[in-house]
Amino acid sequence: MSILPNRKVVWGHLALVAVITGVTVAYIFDARGVSTRPTNLLLIQPLAIIIVVLAAFVLPGIFPRADSDEAKLHDGETCMDLTRSLAVIAALGFLAFTLERIGFDIATFAFMVVTLAICGERRWWVNLSFSAIFTVALIYGYGAITPFPFPLTIL
Structure with missing residues (x-):
């Protein structure tokens, strides 16, 4: 029953x-x-x-x-869905471990590019432009509310 x-x-x-x-x-x-x-x-x-x-x-x-x-x-749901999920988890782990080494800005941008590609975005110009806009908004927005000095490489 x-x-x-x-x-x-x-x-x-x-x-x-x-x-x-x-x-x-x-x-x-x-x-x-x-x-x-x-x-x-x-x-x-x-x-x-x-x-x-x-x-x-x-x-x-x-x-x-x-x-x-x-x-x-x-x-x-297929094995490919599980593979995508694990790839996003790996990308998040990469982001967490590289924030201080390569900078918050580059690590965030790389995470966004890789994650969007994993999730199916195939237009490279949309992927790169969205990732760049999101990264800039995140860094300046988060920097405005948090006094912690994040290590940045470009911004």
């Missing part, structure tokens, strides 16, 4: 939402264990609440009806 009749479980999405929610709950418990002062929890607690609420909104979509178009869409 099935717990959810006529429903399909999208296991990858369920695992991702479970990990995100679990890490968030563990982090907020750890932060509250250190100190419950408002200065400690000013950003952490509201963000944790938002993440848990968003996970609750996403949860019904993880169990689509077995005969729906959404369930059929997830049936078509």
